[in-house]
Amino acid sequence: MSTQPLSESVLKTPILVTGGAGYIGSNTCHALAQAGFRPVIVDDLSKGHARFAAPFELHVLDITDEPKLSELMLHLQPAAVIHFAAFTEVSGSMRAPVDYYRVNVQGTVSLLRAMLAAKVKKLVFSSSAATYGTPIHVPIREDHPTVPINPYGRTKLMMEQMMADCRAAYDLDWIALRYFNAAGANPALDCGEWHEPETHLIPNILRAARGDIPALELYGTTHPTPDGTAVRDYIHVSDLADAHVRALRLVLEGGVGESLNLGVGQGFSVRQVIDAASRVLGRPVPLVEKPERPGDPPSLVADATRAMQRLGWSPKYTTIDSIIDSAWQWYQRQGFAPSQD
Ligand SMILES: NC(=O)c1ccc[n+]([C@@H]2O[C@H](COP(=O)([O-])OP(=O)(O)OC[C@H]3O[C@@H](n4cnc5c(N)ncnc54)[C@H](O)[C@@H]3O)[C@@H](O)[C@H]2O)c1
Structure with missing residues (x-):
């Protein structure tokens, strides 16, 4: 660049x-x-x-x-x-x-x-x-x-x-x-990940861990991945x-x-993200297992070499723990009131 x-x-x-x-x-x-x-x-x-x-x-x-x-x-x-x-x-x-x-x-x-x-x-x-x-x-x-x-x-x-x-x-x-x-948030900013309905894993883990929803719905445990849950690259x-x-x-x-x-170039399964979140948050994440959602591929992990070369860019958040921690810091400041616009 x-x-x-x-x-x-x-x-x-x-x-x-x-x-x-x-x-x-x-x-x-x-x-x-x-x-x-x-x-x-x-x-x-x-x-x-x-x-x-x-x-x-x-x-x-x-x-x-x-x-x-x-x-x-x-x-x-x-x-x-x-x-x-x-x-x-x-x-x-x-x-x-x-x-x-x-x-x-x-x-x-x-x-x-x-x-x-x-x-x-x-x-x-x-x-x-x-x-x-x-x-x-x-x-x-x-x-x-x-x-x-x-x-x-x-x-x-x-x-x-x-x-x-x-x-x-x-x-x-x-x-x-x-x-x-x-994924993740800049805790210094007012804006973060807040969708209604929320279908993304990490915000739903945080909601379940804080008791804002009864349990995390874990979709798909029979994917052809090491632990059966979908693998994704969190950026x-x-x-x-x-x-x-x-x-x-x-x-x-x-x-x-x-x-x-x-992407970061590292894949984490849903179960690995839940384990990381329990570790970072210091509390369990209640969950219920659900069938696989149609349209969900088993594994998506990026090779971002080209973006690094073309943009002179590289990700600063390279661990799943640091990404979850930033999202948690932001989320803890939010009330659970989706209409609070
Ligand atoms: N979140 C992810 O993991 C992810 C991954 C890959 C690609 N993307 C893409 O990144 C973009 C942003 O995603 P996000 O997670 O911030 O979603 P988001 O829903 O938070 O943001 C999308 C914004 O577009 C606005 N919008 C929707 N329809 C509109 C319309 N017809 N006219 C004007 N505004 C409209 C919404 O109000 C919303 O503010 C999207 O294009 C999404 O497909 C997101």
């Missing part, structure tokens, strides 16, 4: 952040502000939280509303867009695929049309390990076949394909960051946020169109 300082005019120009009131988007807005950028959020607050976006300019807007999005884009003339807004649950996408295609695919079509109308041709985008499907081997490199096994993963792959086509046709500069499992949200700032700098320099994995 180039270390050329960015000009004052680029730093003052807004960076439009869709989904910036959500978990990863809000953490990234803080990292952008810290790096001297001016994030401006577009979020319909369907899943995000106004208080996460509070320090920044927020436009409450559905990205599928192309006329309004286009009007805002023309008005703001951002230097680039970072696109987080999406429906994000694998299991939700199995139950309601049309909603996922509408928000993720149609929403990205609206966004691209609004960007092109305003001549904004720089995009960093949240993709996912779900684009790979059930891997043939782990760790997974970017050149691994992409055969998603659920509608969510298919929407993310389609979004990447749209961007590649837009590079060929309109010279769009883009980077898709394929995150593995985002800290602050490390993701840092990677976005670096990817933004690269797209601003221009000449890019590529997908990069973001």
Whole structure:
């Protein structure tokens, strides 16, 4: 990555952040502000939280509303867009695929049309390990076949394909960051992982450990993994946020169109994460075992070498204990009142 300082005019120009009131988007807005950028959020607050976006300019807007999005884009003339807004649950996408295609695919079509109308041709985008499907081997490199096994993963792959086509046709500069499992929190910030319903493992472990839910529901104990539970690569949200700032700098320099994995490169089974949490929290995690959720691959572990080379990035949180500890510190400050926006 180039270390050329960015000009004052680029730093003052807004960076439009869709989904910036959500978990990863809000953490990234803080990292952008810290790096001297001016994030401006577009979020319909369907899943995000106004208080996460509070320090920044927020436009409450559905990205599928192309006329309004286009009007805002023309008005703001951002230097680039970072696109987080999406429906994000694998299991939700199995139950309601049309909603996922509408928000993720149609929403990205609206966004691209609004960007092109305003001549904004720089995009960093949240993709996912779900684009790979059930891997043939782990760790997974970017050149691994992409055969998603659920509608969510298919929407993310389609979004990447749209961007590649837009590079060929309109010279769009883009980077898709394929995150593995985002986790953890920056305890100094108000924003953290808070989804309703929550389907992610670590926040549900914390809820069960604190007694906010009766027990953790552990889905799938017969996967072809050493202990039968699904193996995932957990990457800290602050490390993701840092990677976005670096990817933004690269797209601003221009000449890019590529997908990069973001993960630590270590896999932990659900049982290993529960054991680590019991150790870090110093208390047991009540759990009930449930059948496997459809659309869940047994093991997803990243080879993030390419992101390290291209972005000059490396994760700072490299142990599962430190990731869980940061999430716990943040969670302990939260009351259990999802409507507390
Ligand atoms: N959390 C993970 O482990 C993970 C892993 C891989 C990829 N991702 C991707 O990262 C991105 C952010 O994930 P997150 O965990 O922060 O999710 P999140 O639900 O916390 O954030 C998504 C945000 O998008 C907003 N949004 C949804 N639909 C919208 C619409 N139509 N118009 C405007 N805003 C809308 C929501 O209100 C929310 O604030 C998503 O694109 C997700 O697919 C997440």
